[in-house]
Amino acid sequence: MKIHPQINSARTNPANSSFLIFPPFADPTWAYVGLPALKGFLARRGIDVSIRDYNIEGLYFLLAGKTMADWRQRLTSRLQALNRRQKLTLYEQMEYWRIAEALPLCRDFFDCLAIMRDPAQFYNQKNYLRARDGFEDLFQVLAAVYFPFRFSFNRADHLLAPWDFKLLAYYIAEQRSPFDRFYRQQLADLGEPRFIGLSLTFVSQIPETFYLCRLIKELFPACFVMLGGPCIDQIVRNSDQKTVSRIFDYADAVGLQEGENTLEQLLPLLNSQCEDLERFAAIPNLMMKGTVPGSFVHGPALTFDLNEAATPDYADLELDRYLAPERLLLYSPTRGCYWNKCSFCSYGFNQSGRHAYREIPVARAVADLQAMQREFGVVNFYLSADVLAPTYALALAERIIAEGLDLRWSTDLRIETSYTPERCRLLYQSGLRAVAFGIESGSDRVLRLMNKGIDTALIRKINRNFHQAGISTSWMTFLNHPGETGQEAGETLALIDQQGSMVDQFIAGEFNLTPGSLISCHPEQYGIEAVYHTKGDVFRLFPLFNMAENSDGQEDEDALDEKIDKLSRRYHLDHYPWAGSISTHHSFLYLVHSGPRVFAKPWPAPAKKHRHKDSLLPVKLKFSPADCRRREDVFMERYLAEALQPGENGLTAPLSFDHFQKALQRR
Numbered sequence: 001m002k003i004h005p006q007i008n009s010a011r012t013n014p015a016n017s018s019f020l021i022f023p024p025f026a027d028p029t030w031a032y033v034g035l036p037a038l039k040g041f042l043a044r045r046g047i048d049v050s051i052r053d054y055n056i057e058g059l060y061f062l063l064a065g066k067t068m069a070d071w072r073q074r075l076t077s078r079l080q081a082l083n084r085r086q087k088l089t090l091y092e093q094m095e096y097w098r099i100a101e102a103l104p105l106c107r108d109f110f111d112c113l114a115i116m117r118d119p120a121q122f123y124n125q126k127n128y129l130r131a132r133d134g135f136e137d138l139f140q141v142l143a144a145v146y147f148p149f150r151f152s153f154n155r156a157d158h159l160l161a162p163w164d165f166k167l168l169a170y171y172i173a174e175q176r177s178p179f180d181r182f183y184r185q186q187l188a189d190l191g192e193p194r195f196i197g198l199s200l201t202f203v204s205q206i207p208e209t210f211y212l213c214r215l216i217k218e219l220f221p222a223c224f225v226m227l228g229g230p231c232i233d234q235i236v237r238n239s240d241q242k243t244v245s246r247i248f249d250y251a252d253a254v255g256l257q258e259g260e261n262t263l264e265q266l267l268p269l270l271n272s273q274c275e276d277l278e279r280f281a282a283i284p285n286l287m288m289k290g291t292v293p294g295s296f297v298h299g300p301a302l303t304f305d306l307n308e309a310a311t312p313d314y315a316d317l318e319l320d321r322y323l324a325p326e327r328l329l330l331y332s333p334t335r336g337c338y339w340n341k342c343s344f345c346s347y348g349f350n351q352s353g354r355h356a357y358r359e360i361p362v363a364r365a366v367a368d369l370q371a372m373q374r375e376f377g378v379v380n381f382y383l384s385a386d387v388l389a390p391t392y393a394l395a396l397a398e399r400i401i402a403e404g405l406d407l408r409w410s411t412d413l414r415i416e417t418s419y420t421p422e423r424c425r426l427l428y429q430s431g432l433r434a435v436a437f438g439i440e441s442g443s444d445r446v447l448r449l450m451n452k453g454i455d456t457a458l459i460r461k462i463n464r465n466f467h468q469a470g471i472s473t474s475w476m477t478f479l480n481h482p483g484e485t486g487q488e489a490g491e492t493l494a495l496i497d498q499q500g501s502m503v504d505q506f507i508a509g510e511f512n513l514t515p516g517s518l519i520s521c522h523p524e525q526y527g528i529e530a531v532y533h534t535k536g537d538v539f540r541l542f543p544l545f546n547m548a549e550n551s552d553g554q555e556d557e558d559a560l561d562e563k564i565d566k567l568s569r570r571y572h573l574d575h576y577p578w579a580g581s582i583s584t585h586h587s588f589l590y591l592v593h594s595g596p597r598v599f600a601k602p603w604p605a606p607a608k609k610h611r612h613k614d615s616l617l618p619v620k621l622k623f624s625p626a627d628c629r630r631r632e633d634v635f636m637e638r639y640l641a642e643a644l645q646p647g648e649n650g651l652t653a654p655l656s657f658d659h660f661q662k663a664l665q666r667r
């Protein structure tokens, strides 16, 4: 396959056009479905919008030779400058060791992209791991160049402090975005846009989304800038009024919940140059600043009727530019969760009460898959949804078979009695090759506490049915649900262990308190004494909590960690978006190519790290990177012990960008 290293530049655009942008950092192995879903719907209504995936195009910019040359130069000069000092402050030491470690990693990473896109190399585990490690090195370089920020395909944050407006202002004013030059080139190609909508789906897109807002307003003061997507919805719902108000310093509007009906009404209104706020206030799910300072106008909440959904339109995206040797498309046949009762879950818009479980009629969904297959030559699909109801999944499978579609798909399903061996075979026949289950716990008491509606006997039985039908099964579990004992956590690991021959991938994560979940709404019912946030977490994304009683000791935790390590050593597990993590594109491709057990055994150790000879350190180090790192660790441990503890009001812990900076100065 021929690879074009250059960054795609936008096509010619007429004046007053509308764009939807997907900002970095997110999974670059496939195109995310939110914006194509909107474009498909709007096109049906005769409204034209163009999509730009800056997440994938931005990656090409990061990989370009000129970008790396620029970084190498910056790191070299900075290292030389620090080396000239007699003494380094702690903050400089933090930067120093990162630069010393990153400089030898600087090289052309384009071969990593080439491996990921070449089937012959992708399915060779050693080559694959080499390329994967290359990307991780790239992010290590980025963390040194853009210190104190860190990036990956699933993260973009400060090394400690959560995003607040001060941190965002610093990020923007100091041009800390790795994409600044890329954005300026891309935006210049947009002509004179009337409307730009940015999709803030994942937390990892926060800094780049706000950065883009500012840049767009600087370049196109008259352009209407709007934010939408699950992450901004979550932020607006959970934050206080002052925070929400400040969001409108960056954007003209926020779209809550689903955007189809909102954009359907907003875009024609903008084209008609209407300035009557009352007309905007009538648009469903739209939120804007009111005329009185601190006030908002807010359209009625509307849940999208999936009978009106259209085939997602991926035509603006070059599908072969994603980081994979084959194409795969995301499709969302259902929205919401038909169960929607689990204590810990706040999936998307679920807990808002406005996101009922809905389905695209089966015949339509299959026609959509067929249309996408025809237009984009795709065989692989990920049904991207909270969950499919069993009746729906089975009807879909029957219809796929009846229509003679040749496709392979994967999705998330709930453990349900309806999945008999015969029905699992039907699902396989329709192309289902991988399924992820929210198993959560191996303790029946904890499953009841979670309101999960399943028990371990059913888990064993249904998982076996899928496995025996040839469908790969992934188990998502977590430990430390409030009220869970150490022994019960051990039961989860024991269940994975016992069922290991039929569990193809697993994750044993840690309980996270999700805003909007039942636990966070009624913490006292789960033995939680206090839920609090750090001062910098103005977006209310990372609630912290203290249990009323601390029943388990450190000993249990260590023993559990050891058990997890032991179990993990039997598998090849990895983090997003790499092969070995659950529900990713790469994992799916490997499962289909090499069989369901491909991750149920360790992979060969990664090849030795490649070091480019030009990348040797340009100066003799004056300070010891190891010592610098150790001092950082000591400081961080002490600092966090204080900064994460709630103050006297019990509601706020002091950690914030400001607090961190002051703590550094006090040293």
Ligand code: B12
Residues within 6 Å of the ligand: 026, 027, 031, 032, 033, 034, 035, 037, 038, 153, 154, 196, 197, 198, 199, 200, 201, 202, 203, 204, 226, 227, 228, 229, 230, 231, 234, 255, 257, 258, 259, 260, 262, 263, 304, 330, 332, 336, 346, 347, 348, 349, 383, 384, 385, 386, 576, 577, 582, 583, 584
């Ligand atoms: C399927 C799914 C996945 C899949 C695929 C994700 C992917 N990268 O492609 C998998 C399992 C891999 C996954 C992984 C993760 N996920 Co996920 N995932 C989902 C899920 C269940 C459905 C997403 C979907 O397809 N929705 C259907 C589409 C059509 O809807 P949509 O994207 O919301 O878009 C609509 C609206 O938001 C709106 N809209 C969107 N953009 C815009 C822009 C404008 C201008 C407007 C007006 C409107 C608008 O209109 C769209 C059409 O209605 C959602 C939960 C949910 N129900 O949304 C979580 C969700 C998106 N995931 C989430 C998270 C956290 C993750 C992970 C970070 C988890 C982890 N711990 O690693 C990883 C990240 C992976 C990565 N690097 O990208 C969060 C994101 C919010 C957040 N707090 O970050 C969600 C919302 C779940 C939650 N906890 O609340 N995920």
Ligand code: SF4
Residues within 6 Å of the ligand: 337, 338, 339, 340, 341, 342, 345, 346, 347, 386, 387, 414, 438
């Ligand atoms: S954890 Fe899964 S089954 Fe439970 S409410 Fe959330 S989406 Fe539904």
